[in-house]
Amino acid sequence: MATKASRSAARLMMAPAVVLLLGWMLVPLTMTLWFSFRNYLPLRGGDQGFAGFDNYVRFVTSSAFWPAVLATLFIVVGVLIITVVLGVLLALLLDQPMWGQGIVRILVIAPFFVMPTVSGLVWKNMFLDSVNGLFAHIWRFFGAQPVEWMIHQPFASIILIVSWQWLPFATLILLTAIQSLDSEQLEAAEMDGAPALKRFWFIIIPHLSRAITVVLLIQTIFLLSIFAEIFVTTAGAFGSKTLTYLIFQRVLESQNVGLGSAGGVYAIILANIVAIFLMRIVGKNLDA
Amino acid sequence: MGRITLSNVTKSFGDVEVIPPLDLTIEDGEFAVFVGPSGCGKSTLLRLIAGLEDVSSGEIQIDGQDATDVPPAKRGLAMVFQSYALYPHMTVRKNIAFPLRMAKLDKAEQDRRVNQAAEVLNLTDYLERRPGQLSGGQRQRVAIGRAIVREPAAFLFDEPLSNLDAALRVGMRLEISELHKRLNTTMIYVTHDQVEAMTMADKIVVLRAGHIEQVGSPLELYRAPRNLFVAGFIGSPKMNLIDGPEAKKHDAHTIGIRPEHIAISAEKGDWSGVVGVSEHLGSDTFFHVHKTGLADTITVRADGEVSLRHGDKVYLSPRLDMIHRFGADGLRLS
Numbered sequence: 071m072a073t074k075a076s077r078s079a080a081r082l083m084m085a086p087a088v089v090l091l092l093g094w095m096l097v098p099l100t101m102t103l104w105f106s107f108r109n110y111l112p113l114r115g116g117d118q119g120f121a122g123f124d125n126y127v128r129f130v131t132s133s134a135f136w137p138a139v140l141a142t143l144f145i146v147v148g149v150l151i152i153t154v155v156l157g158v159l160l161a162l163l164l165d166q167p168m169w170g171q172g173i174v175r176i177l178v179i180a181p182f183f184v185m186p187t188v189s190g191l192v193w194k195n196m197f198l199d200s201v202n203g204l205f206a207h208i209w210r211f212f213g214a215q216p217v218e219w220m221i222h223q224p225f226a227s228i229i230l231i232v233s234w235q236w237l238p239f240a241t242l243i244l245l246t247a248i249q250s251l252d253s254e255q256l257e258a259a260e261m262d263g264a265p266a267l268k269r270f271w272f273i274i275i276p277h278l279s280r281a282i283t284v285v286l287l288i289q290t291i292f293l294l295s296i297f298a299e300i301f302v303t304t305a306g307a308f309g310s311k312t313l314t315y316l317i318f319q320r321v322l323e324s325q326n327v328g329l330g331s332a333g334g335v336y337a338i339i340l341a342n343i344v345a346i347f348l349m350r351i352v353g354k355n356l357d358a
Numbered sequence: 359m360g361r362i363t364l365s366n367v368t369k370s371f372g373d374v375e376v377i378p379p380l381d382l383t384i385e386d387g388e389f390a391v392f393v394g395p396s397g398c399g400k401s402t403l404l405r406l407i408a409g410l411e412d413v414s415s416g417e418i419q420i421d422g423q424d425a426t427d428v429p430p431a432k433r434g435l436a437m438v439f440q441s442y443a444l445y446p447h448m449t450v451r452k453n454i455a456f457p458l459r460m461a462k463l464d465k466a467e468q469d470r471r472v473n474q475a476a477e478v479l480n481l482t483d484y485l486e487r488r489p490g491q492l493s494g495g496q497r498q499r500v501a502i503g504r505a506i507v508r509e510p511a512a513f514l515f516d517e518p519l520s521n522l523d524a525a526l527r528v529g530m531r532l533e534i535s536e537l538h539k540r541l542n543t544t545m546i547y548v549t550h551d552q553v554e555a556m557t558m559a560d561k562i563v564v565l566r567a568g569h570i571e572q573v574g575s576p577l578e579l580y581r582a583p584r585n586l587f588v589a590g591f592i593g594s595p596k597m598n599l600i601d602g603p604e605a606k607k608h609d610a611h612t613i614g615i616r617p618e619h620i621a622i623s624a625e626k627g628d629w630s631g632v633v634g635v636s637e638h639l640g641s642d643t644f645f646h647v648h649k650t651g652l653a654d655t656i657t658v659r660a661d662g663e664v665s666l667r668h669g670d671k672v673y674l675s676p677r678l679d680m681i682h683r684f685g686a687d688g689l690r691l692s
């Protein structure tokens with residue numbers, strides 16, 4: 071913007087948005103930080119003054135902390151691997167000209183529009199239930215003992231449900247990336263003697279690398295905070311408690327806001343570590 | 359070696375027949391150029407030869423072997439695409455080495471061939487760059503490099519120079535001709551450009567709507583176009599075509615006379631007219647002469663020093679031995 075007047079006008083116009091955004095992010099963050107240093111037990115005497123670093127120490131030394139961190143990472147990594155691998159394959163498939171393409175594409179995207187609570191319940195009761203679930207019937211059909219998914223395979227169940235929800239997102243982004251690949255490049259590779267698998271590996275995957283990076287980063291941000299899928303399925307039992315879920319329990323079930331807030335701060339730190347780590351590995355794909 | 363024979367080849371996309379039955383032979387070591395108006399099927403024909411499209415019927419032979427159902431990689435042909443189709447995430451070295459890597463040549467041999475190609479094409483300084491960091495001409499050379507390292511039986515070029523500026527185009531044209539002379543490999547070259555076709559080709563194939571209108575050396579086509587379409591297509595500016603009484607005088611339905619075979623004079627001549635636009639190229643001047651009573655415009659080439667102005671009355675004299683005669687069916691009368 072060229073003139074001084076237009077520049078200050080622009081600032082004025084942008085101010086409301088900036089203030090709103092700042093407030094939106096800063097207020098909860100400062101409140102979390104504030105409460106994390108307080109001894110705040112809403113049903114047991116309320117705010118009882120400063121606690122120093124007590125909350126932080128108690129949160130990490132609790133026996134549930136490290137398992138929760140590991141569970142979080144395990145679920146995030148599992149879902150990322152499944153969604154990216156299947157997403158690439160599905161995108162390749164959907165890119166092929168076929169009959170009913172429009173409808174198929176909409177169907178593939180559909181799971182993304184189902185609310186997490188709903189999909190969690192549907193999966194739990196209709197597919198994974200050990201008596202009446204679809205999977206139990208399949209298992210029995212082959213003469214096998216139905217699996218108690220929630221009890222024996224809590225991670226597999228949660229990863230399955232969350233992957234089902236996020237696969238459309240990955241597929242959609244990867245599909246648009248595949249569509250932007252110049253078909254002459256593939257033809258050139260074909261003439262250069264590369265069979266289909268090598269074309270996939272040497273041409274398509276490098277072309278997709280940037281889109282894959284985007285999928286990984288965005289999904290990580292959202293997956294670190296999954297909650298509803300756990301709440302309605304295992305409710306954090308059988309070792310499937312993630313950091314988010316642990317914080318929820320500390321605040322609501324134990325009625326300890328200070329301890330939960332300290333957990334929240336740890337969650338922020340964990341998210342940033344994961345993000346930096348991811349950026350390091352895949353970030354070079356984003357420069358070019 | 360690369361003798362390519364097409365017999366009775368057709369190609370349809372759905373109901374649309376793009377290539378009606380077509381026969382064509384390209385001899386080993388020949389530089390064949392496909393020309394024709396946009397959409398006439400030049401690229402399709404090239405892609406059929408490459409194997410990137412399947413023929414609807416007919417047979418393609420390469421060196422006497424039936425190659426109709428052979429996959430592209432096994433035909434031993436290399437193609438240079440209009441968009442170059444370089445692999446953007448690989449360095450120039452890796453791009454050029456890609457076909458060798460796919461053929462599982464050992465590393466030393468790969469390096470030797472890549473370096474050799476880079477030398478021939480003046481790419482040695484750019485081997486570690488990515489395609490995105492190269493100019494159009496350099497990218498073009500990388501694409502050619504990727505084609506020559508495989509030592510193919512024939513090269514296929516689809517309008518390889520159309521994205522380059524005029525000066526670069528002249529340079530690359532010479533380089534490709536030079537390459538052809540040196541390698542002596544069959545080349546098939548698709549172009550829109552008259553000058554490219556005339557200067558590079560051993561054999562020009564003129565296509566219209568998938569039909570071959572004429573096949574011959576550039577000078578054959580220039581001197582004896584088989585029909586009105588070829589007459590109008592080959593030569594720049596276009597041949598003047600004249601119908602009516604003037605043509606009757608020569609026992610023809612239509613006569614054609616090239617701009618360079620008409621003398622222009624301010625004093626006397628066979629035909630008269632009024633000068634319209636004149637295009638000064640320095641060495642030559644093209645006058646567009648109107649109101650001759652023969653055709654809308656007669657184009658005449660004159661020496662660059664001839665000075666006539668818009669609106670001047672002029673006289674034109676065709677060289678009688680250079681008049682082309684065509685019958686009512688559009689075919690040449692000999």
Ligand SMILES: Nc1ncnc2c1ncn2[C@@H]1O[C@H](COP(=O)(O)OP(=O)(O)OP(=O)(O)O)[C@@H](O)[C@H]1O
Nearest residue numbers: 371374376394395396397398399400401402403550
């Ligand atoms: N995949 C396709 N499906 C349907 N029609 C096609 C397909 N490819 C080409 N055509 C048609 O075939 C005809 C010939 O196309 P082609 O690309 O060979 O023309 P061209 O001579 O190379 O033209 P240009 O000089 O503009 O590149 C065109 O009418 C085009 O519309």
Ligand SMILES: [Mg+2]
Nearest residue numbers: 400401402516
């Ligand atoms: Mg074309």
